[in-house]
Amino acid sequence: MIRAFLSFLLYCVNTVFWFIPIILLAVFKLIPIFAVRRFISIGLDFCASSWVSVNTGIQKLFGDYKIHISGQTTLSEKEWYLVLANHQSWTDILILQRVFNGKVPFLKFFLKQELLYVPVLGLAWWALDFPFMRRYKKSFLAKYPHLKGKDLETTKKACERFKYKPVSVMNFIEGTRFTPEKHAIQNSPFTSLLKPKAGGVGFVLTVMGEQLHKVIDVTIYYPGKKIPTFYHFLSGRLKDVYLHVNLHDITKDLIGDYANDAEYKKRLHQWINVVWTEKEKTMLQLKQQSEVTQ
Numbered sequence: 001m002i003r004a005f006l007s008f009l010l011y012c013v014n015t016v017f018w019f020i021p022i023i024l025l026a027v028f029k030l031i032p033i034f035a036v037r038r039f040i041s042i043g044l045d046f047c048a049s050s051w052v053s054v055n056t057g058i059q060k061l062f063g064d065y066k067i068h069i070s071g072q073t074t075l076s077e078k079e080w081y082l083v084l085a086n087h088q089s090w091t092d093i094l095i096l097q098r099v100f101n102g103k104v105p106f107l108k109f110f111l112k113q114e115l116l117y118v119p120v121l122g123l124a125w126w127a128l129d130f131p132f133m134r135r136y137k138k139s140f141l142a143k144y145p146h147l148k149g150k151d152l153e154t155t156k157k158a159c160e161r162f163k164y165k166p167v168s169v170m171n172f173i174e175g176t177r178f179t180p181e182k183h184a185i186q187n188s189p190f191t192s193l194l195k196p197k198a199g200g201v202g203f204v205l206t207v208m209g210e211q212l213h214k215v216i217d218v219t220i221y222y223p224g225k226k227i228p229t230f231y232h233f234l235s236g237r238l239k240d241v242y243l244h245v246n247l248h249d250i251t252k253d254l255i256g257d258y259a260n261d262a263e264y265k266k267r268l269h270q271w272i273n274v275v276w277t278e279k280e281k282t283m284l285q286l287k288q289q290s291e292v293t294q
Contacts, residue, residue, distance in 0.1 A: 004235035007062040011055060018051040019124050026127035034164075041129065041165060045106045048128055052101045055094060063236020067099060068293070070286075071245035075103045080166050080211050082204055082250070083107060085218040086193055086279060087172035091233040092220055095241055096170070104216070105166040110200060129161050131169075133203070159207045168216070169208070171200045173272065178227070192283045196276045198269050202258030205268070209255030215248040219279050221286035240293075242286040248275070 025047070028040045059065070075081075081104055085096060097107060106128070113132050116122045126132075162169070174194040176182060188195050205212070221242040222228055228238045254271060256264030 001235070003062050004231055007058055007234045007236075010058045010061075014051060014054045014058065015120065015124075018047050018054075019120055022047050022124050022127050026123075029127070038164060041161075044128055048106050049101055052097045052106075056098050056101070059094075059098070062234070063238075065238045066240050067095070068240065068242045068289070069099065069245070070243075070289075072247045073103075073245055075100070075216070077103065077105055078166055079104070079213045080162070080208070081105070081168040081214055081216050082201070082208075082212050083168050083170045083216045083218065084173055084201070084275070085170070086178065086220055086283075087174050087176070088178045088220065088222065088227045089233075090177075090230040091228060091238065092172075094233070095220065095243070096218065099243060100168070100216075104168045107168045107170045108162075109170045110204070131159060156207045159204075162208060163211060169204055169212075171204065173197055173201055175200075190276060190280045193276060193280055196272045198265070198272050199258070201272065202265065202268050205250070205255055206258045209250060212250050215250060217246040217248055217275060217279070219244040219246075219282040219286065221283055221290065223287070223290035240290065242290055244282050244286060246278070246282075 022044055025040050025043050029037050029044075031037065083096075083100075083104075085092065093109075100107060108128070108130050109125075110131050110133050111125060116126060116132055118125075173196045175197045176194070178192070178194050182194060186195050221244075222238075223240055223242065232238050253267060256268070258265055258268065
């Protein structure tokens, strides 16, 4: 408990420490000069990357875990990526940031509009150009049909700033963290995964498909009977993580209009299901690898 408390405290201190220069730099982004905004964006990404580096140091200080990485790891900070991963724990985000920090552009997550109002972090995400999305349910659009297409319009506007510098857009396409209860409710055809949702990926590819160069497909596996919680992570109980990386080309058939092209939507769903089927096999391989290693 003491270890968890101290590590959490240091994470908070580190977050507040980097929050200050991030917010100060963000003020200068209001200057309507492209060269100034570009320079400030570089400074903001440096602050964010430094925040991740210090977080990594905290992890090493309070009981470091070993990351077993396999697959295609030749990456570049000068490329545009769409990053997909399965989602099991809050620790996934910290692990992905640690693994890809300095190897790809800083990971940017699509966030719900409501998260803009989270204390400290909401402002930091805004300053770092994290795209905020407002998604409308079908029942809501039935009552307010004039808002149809507004969510895509908002996404397009959020992604405009990514045209001028490399970015890694991160998406957990299961939509939520894996739990046995959620798995049972979904009646998922996959043993260790929830059903993938194509909407977020479809929106990104519709808006940014021509800019993005590769899809980084990440499979995360935690050995043991239980998925580690954030408390396990903080207290140093997490000992091993297995992570496999696949790279996929973004071909022309993966680019289209997700909102209006039914054929494209069907095609993208099929592609994602193939990716998820392969991920299921990879999860099994990582499990076998961990059993040999252990």
